[in-house]
Amino acid sequence: MGYVAIKGGGQAIEGTKQVFEYLRTRENESTLPLDTSTIENQLRLLHSRVISEGGVYDPRLASLAIKQAQGDTLEAAFALRAYRSTKPRLLETPVLDTADMRITRRISSAFKDIPGGQMLGATTDYHLRLMRMDMLDESPEHFRAMTKDWFKKINIDDIPDTFPKVLAGLRAEGLLPKINEADRSQQPFDITREPLIFPLPRSAALATMTRAEQGSLLAIAYSNMRGYGDVHPTVAELRVGFLPVLLPHPITGELTEIGEVEMTECEVIAMYEDENGDEKPTFTLGYGACFGHNEVKAISMAILDRALQRGMKHGPANPSEDPEFVLLHVDGIDSMGFCTHYKMPHYVTFQSDMDRLRTTQQKKDKKESVE
Amino acid sequence: MSTSYPFGFLDEYAKKEIRRSTLKAVAIPGYQVPYSSREMPMGRGFGTGGLQLTLALIGKNETLKVIDQGSDDSVNAVNLRHFIEMTCEGINTTTKTEDADIVQSRHRIPEKPLREDQLLVLQVPYPDPLIVVEPSEDKRKMLHGEADYSRLLVKLYEDIVTFDEITISHRYPTRINDHYVIDPSPIPRWDVPKINQSKALILFGAGREKKIYAVPPHTKAEPLAFDDVPFRTEEFFDDHGQRRACRRCCCTSSYLDEFVDSTTGQKVYQCSDTDWCEQQMIQSIEIQKAGVA
Numbered sequence: 001m002g003y004v005a006i007k008g009g010g011q012a013i014e015g016t017k018q019v020f021e022y023l024r025t026r027e028n029e030s031t032l033p034l035d036t037s038t039i040e041n042q043l044r045l046l047h048s049r050v051i052s053e054g055g056v057y058d059p060r061l062a063s064l065a066i067k068q069a070q071g072d073t074l075e076a077a078f079a080l081r082a083y084r085s086t087k088p089r090l091l092e093t094p095v096l097d098t099a100d101m102r103i104t105r106r107i108s109s110a111f112k113d114i115p116g117g118q119m120l121g122a123t124t125d126y127h128l129r130l131m132r133m134d135m136l137d138e139s140p141e142h143f144r145a146m147t148k149d150w151f152k153k154i155n156i157d158d159i160p161d162t163f164p165k166v167l168a169g170l171r172a173e174g175l176l177p178k179i180n181e182a183d184r185s186q187q188p189f190d191i192t193r194e195p196l197i198f199p200l201p202r203s204a205a206l207a208t209m210t211r212a213e214q215g216s217l218l219a220i221a222y223s224n225m226r227g228y229g230d231v232h233p234t235v236a237e238l239r240v241g242f243l244p245v246l247l248p249h250p251i252t253g254e255l256t257e258i259g260e261v262e263m264t265e266c267e268v269i270a271m272y273e274d275e276n277g278d279e280k281p282t283f284t285l286g287y288g289a290c291f292g293h294n295e296v297k298a299i300s301m302a303i304l305d306r307a308l309q310r311g312m313k314h315g316p317a318n319p320s321e322d323p324e325f326v327l328l329h330v331d332g333i334d335s336m337g338f339c340t341h342y343k344m345p346h347y348v349t350f351q352s353d354m355d356r357l358r359t360t361q362q363k364k365d366k367k368e369s370v371e
Numbered sequence: 372m373s374t375s376y377p378f379g380f381l382d383e384y385a386k387k388e389i390r391r392s393t394l395k396a397v398a399i400p401g402y403q404v405p406y407s408s409r410e411m412p413m414g415r416g417f418g419t420g421g422l423q424l425t426l427a428l429i430g431k432n433e434t435l436k437v438i439d440q441g442s443d444d445s446v447n448a449v450n451l452r453h454f455i456e457m458t459c460e461g462i463n464t465t466t467k468t469e470d471a472d473i474v475q476s477r478h479r480i481p482e483k484p485l486r487e488d489q490l491l492v493l494q495v496p497y498p499d500p501l502i503v504v505e506p507s508e509d510k511r512k513m514l515h516g517e518a519d520y521s522r523l524l525v526k527l528y529e530d531i532v533t534f535d536e537i538t539i540s541h542r543y544p545t546r547i548n549d550h551y552v553i554d555p556s557p558i559p560r561w562d563v564p565k566i567n568q569s570k571a572l573i574l575f576g577a578g579r580e581k582k583i584y585a586v587p588p589h590t591k592a593e594p595l596a597f598d599d600v601p602f603r604t605e606e607f608f609d610d611h612g613q614r615r616a617c618r619r620c621c622c623t624s625s626y627l628d629e630f631v632d633s634t635t636g637q638k639v640y641q642c643s644d645t646d647w648c649e650q651q652m653i654q655s656i657e658i659q660k661a662g663v664a
Contacts, residue, residue, distance in 0.1 A: 009442075009449040078410070085409035088382040193384075195405035195581045198509040324507055334579050337415025341496070344417065344447050345440050347628055348478040348643055352540035352559040354629070355605040363535045 024070055036063035048262070048292025049073050053332050054080025055192075055211040056087075057261045057291055074213070074336040081333050089193065093247055094255065095184075098239070098265050098289070099165050106239035108166045110269065114237070116163035121240060123295075166237040167267055170283070176269075177282045198324055205308050205327055206301075210290045213332025214297045220330065221300035224307050224320035231306050233268035233286060233299075240264045240293050265289040266298035270306050284309070379426040380458040385409050389427035389583070393574060396585035401551030402515075403498050408581040418451055418477055420576030421494035424583065425475045428490070428574075431461035436471035441479040441626070441643035451475065468646050478541075480562040482625050482647040485571035487588060493556040495577035498584065500544040500554040520544075520552050523595060531600060543602070546593045547586055555592075560604045561626045566592040607640065617642040620651035 025033075040047050040063045051062040054077040062080060069075035105121025108114045170176050189204035191211075196204060209217060224231055242260040249256045266288040272281040286306030288298040304326055311321030319325045329335065379386060385407075392406040411419040418439075429435060435455060439448035443466040452464055465471055468481040475492040485491055501511045504522040514520070523544055530538045541557045545566060555563055556575055566573060566586055573586040586592055596602040607615040607627050614623045618639050625647055627640040642648035 009444040009446045010453075013446055013449055013453075078414075079412070081410035082412035085385065085411065086376050086380060086382055088384055191407075192409075193388075193407050195407050197405055324509065328508075333410055334415045337417065337419075338496070338579055339416075340414050341416025345445055346478070346557075347440050348559055348626070349541040349557045351627070351629055351643075352561075352605055356536065356538050356540040359606070360534045360536045360538065367535070 020070075034067055036060050036067065039063040039066050045293060046071070046073065048264075048294050049214055049297075050076040050080065052291040052294050052297065053077035053211060053213055054084070055291075056080050056084040074332050077213075078333050078336070084192070089190070091247060093245055095188075096243055096246060098243060098263070099168075100162055101239060101241040101243045101263070101265075102161055102260065103163050103239055103241040105241070106163055106237060107235070108237050109235040110166065110237075114166050115169060116160065119159075119163075122293075163239070165267075167285075170236070170269075174280070175283055176285065196327065199312065200323060200327070202305075202309065202312075205323060206287065206289075206305060208327045209288070209301045209304060209330065212297075212301070212330035213335065214294060214300075216330040216332065216335065217300040217304065218296055220320050220326055221303045221307075224303055224318070228318040229307050229320045231268075231270050231286065231303050233270055233303050233306065235299065235302075236267045236269045236285075238264070238266045238295060238298065240295070262292055263289060264292065264294050264298040266295070266302040268299070268302040268306060273310075376458050378459060379429070380411070380454075381409055381423065381426055385423075386427040389423055392583045393424065393428070393585065396574070396583045397572065397587050399551075400587055400590050401547030401553045401584060403551075403553075403577075403582040403584045405581055406583055408578050411578065413450065413454065415579035416496060417447060418475070418494035419578030420580075420583070421475050421477070421492045421578075422451060422455070422576070423578060424492045424574050424576040425455060425473055426459065428492075429455070429459055429462055429473055431459075432463070433472040434463040434465050434470055436465050436468060436474045436646075437476075438474070438479060438481070438645075439477045440628075441481075441647075442645045444645070447477065466646055466649075478557050478559075479626070479643060480558055480565045482642075482644045483650070484565070485569065487570045489571040491569075491571050491573045493558070493573065493575050495554065495556045495575045495582075496579070497542065497554055498575065498577040498580050498582040500542070500552050502554075515551060518550050520546075520595070523552065527595060527597070527600075531597075537596075537600065537603075544595045546595060548590050549593075551584075552595065553584060553586070559626060560594070560602070563592070563594050563602070564604070568592075615640045617648060617651070620648045620655065622648070622651045625651075 040059055043066065046066060047059070047062055050066055050073055051057060051059065053073065054062060054065065061083065062076070065076035065079040069079060103119065105119060105123065107118050107120065167176065186201070186203070189201050189207060191204055191207045196208070223229065241263065243263050244257045244260050246255040247258050248254065268286040270284045270286060272283055284306060286302040288301030288305060290297050290301065304320060307320040308323055308326060311323060316322035316325070377383070388406055392404045396402065396404045408420065408423065411422055413419060413422070425435065435452070437443065437448045437452040437455070439445040442448060456462070456464060468474065468483045471489060473490045473492060474481060474485070475494070477494040480491065499511055500523065501514055504526055505511050505514065527537050530536065541559050542554050543560050543563050544552050545555050545563055546552045553575070555566060568589055568591065569586065570588055572588050575584045594602040605626065609615055615627060616623045617625060617627060618641055620642060622642055625642045625644060628643045629638060629640055631637070632639045
């Protein structure tokens with residue numbers, strides 16, 4: 001009988017681990033185990049999603065997480081997060097300037113000609129979503145030929161390392177709000193070390209969204225796009241690339257590059273509002289950025305940042321402008337954990353529920369028999 | 372790559388934060404202390420709040436008991452216990468309530484009264500009793516500060532008007548030390564009186580909601596009720612008004628689990644607290660032996 005008091009919980013757990021492993025390895029004898037670099041390259045965007053939601057930039061561990069979670073993004077991001085809990089925070093980087101990014105893709109939907117030019121890079125935006133039957137049967141030779149061919153066609157010297165920011169031009173023209181120096185000198189809020197207590201500074205909102213689950217962010221941002229909100233964004237710039245990470249040299253104190261992280265950054269412009277007092281009106285901004293190549297996430301985040309700024313100022317007029325509603329519901333590790341916990345035994349509480357219902361039913365019976 | 376983790380899994384800064392938050396929670400009975408709450412390697416909702424408390428508080432040579440639904444062998448309890456054993460070298464585990472220094476539990480408080488030198492850690496899904504009447508945390512914080520629980524009382528009153536009964540089954544709102552009302556975690560109403568003037572310190576950890584709160588030893592804990600509608604615990608009477616007994620140990624004073632015997636199709640009842648059940652059986656065997664002798 002599957003009853004909780006009967007010994008066997010430990011055995012059951014061991015059994016489920018084994019069958020989970022079996023399903024991963026059962027394919028056939030000639031199958032090679034996935035190696036982590038294959039995951040990082042051939043499942044590049046899955047990898048990006050996990051590294052972003054996991055919130056720790058370790059590409060090899062992100063691949064391992066995907067492998068052990070058998071491709072479940074929530075589980076994989078979860079493993080990375082839990083790993084992070086064992087690590088102390090030793091150092092802080094200064095604020096890094098994304099103008100220094102080594103760009104692999106950048107576009108603007110605000111202007112046709114942007115300084116440095118549009119660079120489409122790798123995107124599925126203009127793919128025809130037709131099934132590519134040729135990919136059903138690929139060989140290592142085919143892979144090698146592809147890369148060789150690609151390097152032959154491209155002139156690496158044609159591509160500049162960095163590009164100016166689109167926003168810099170608009171700011172110089174006075175179309176954007178001035179940079180608030182007081183905001184700049186504020187320490188960013190570290191959501192991994194401090195609890196969220198509302199009202200929150202904008203940096204806490206941004207940090208929460210940068211690790212958020214992509215689908216959750218998209219759903220709430222989409223509600224704003226469709227009409228439960230009024231952001232109407234223009235993508236001033238969307239850039240993907242590698243951002244150099246700087247730390248002070250332990251001896252000289254001089255800022256030194258210690259590596260780079262792949263990032264996606266999106267800046268959206270929204271219409272101006274009558275809230276500058278005596279100053280001239282300007283466009284308003286929304287900002288999104290995350291680890292890896294996740295464009296839908298960066299754009300959703302930028303829209304929500306703009307919506308939340310409005311909600312923080314005027315009070316929320318819809319769910320996407322409500323900081324509590326957005327920020328407490330977008331974390332994938334939290335939401336999936338709570339969702340799966342309903343599978344655990346709730347015998348005791350259900351017993352208690354039945355006690356209430358039976359008592360209420362009895363009272364109703366008694367009342368009716370009296371009537 | 373190394374798979375060794377620090378004692379207690381969490382880094383030292385995290386443990387320090389949890390201990391400090393715990394001290395604050397003890398100093399302000401029933402107040403929900405926010406803390407940053409690290410991700411644990413098990414699901415949010417599986418007891419990560421209680422787990423973080425246990426990991427931050429347990430030391431070498433101390434003895435731990437972990438239960439879920441009153442049982443030491445339920446899968447989640449086994450899983451948590453394995454993980455704590457794996458990451459806290461030198462601790463002992465037990466299934467006996469009386470041998471434990473720390474009892475971590477989900478949904479139950481052990482039937483055997485705890486002592487002053489013991490610590491009870493409860494896992495909490497919803498730390499705030501006001502959530503049923505106010506979704507915004509910001510507003511709830513103000514209501515707690517002002518000890519304004521009028522909307523909760525109105526909810527209880529509306530229950531009586533609609534159903535002639537207070538319908539809250541578990542997570543029964545309980546006022547601590549005449550001020551803060553807590554969600555005592557999803558324990559049945561049966562267990563709520565055990566909080567009142569408990570000899571052991573009771574700590575509540577909500578990992579996903581990032582809160583720690585406490586009921587210190589010898590502290591008043593009063594379930595919300597009305598003068599003319601008193602608080603009532605679950606009843607286990609059969610059709611003849613007889614108190615049902617556990618089918619294993621014959622105890623008539625414990626919280627019972629109800630289930631259907633798969634061979635006879637009959638409804639049967641058994642102690643939810645497995646250690647309690649075990650101890651009752653040992654006792655009755657001893658009494659029998661003594662009687663025979």
